[in-house]
Amino acid sequence: MMKTLSILIACCALGLASGFGVRYLTQPSAPTLAERTGDYAHIQQREQADVVLYSLPGCDACKRARTWLQDNNIAFAELDIAASEAARAESRSLGAKTVPLILIGTRSVEGFDPARWHQLLQTRRPFS
Numbered sequence: 001m002m003k004t005l006s007i008l009i010a011c012c013a014l015g016l017a018s019g020f021g022v023r024y025l026t027q028p029s030a031p032t033l034a035e036r037t038g039d040y041a042h043i044q045q046r047e048q049a050d051v052v053l054y055s056l057p058g059c060d061a062c063k064r065a066r067t068w069l070q071d072n073n074i075a076f077a078e079l080d081i082a083a084s085e086a087a088r089a090e091s092r093s094l095g096a097k098t099v100p101l102i103l104i105g106t107r108s109v110e111g112f113d114p115a116r117w118h119q120l121l122q123t124r125r126p127f128s
Helices: 002-017 020-026 041-047 060-071 085-093 114-123
Strands: 035-037 051-055 077-080 101-104 107-110
Touching (some): 041 051, 051 085, 077 085
Antiparallel strands (some): 051 101
């Protein structure tokens, strides 16, 4: 019995040492934000803004995103996917699985990532 238990413990230790545990323990605690490239000009032209934010009421990350954009004097259009079936369908067609979803130039980013947004805002071209 002790020999079997020792073998089982050794196998578990070997599995952890072989990288299973290392991979598990080194994964980021937050999910990686989805970022895509696309042609969003038709949306930006329709909304008359080169920054478009898809959001939900009651979403804390959406509130932080809105506040960040306002605090940084970024002009943007906001589409509430709870209030508009068209906005909800559009966000899904863009591949979004979560909000906030922001369109900046030719990039879409899911989640609130002010550092990444700042980078994209520095290189964006206004819609035409």
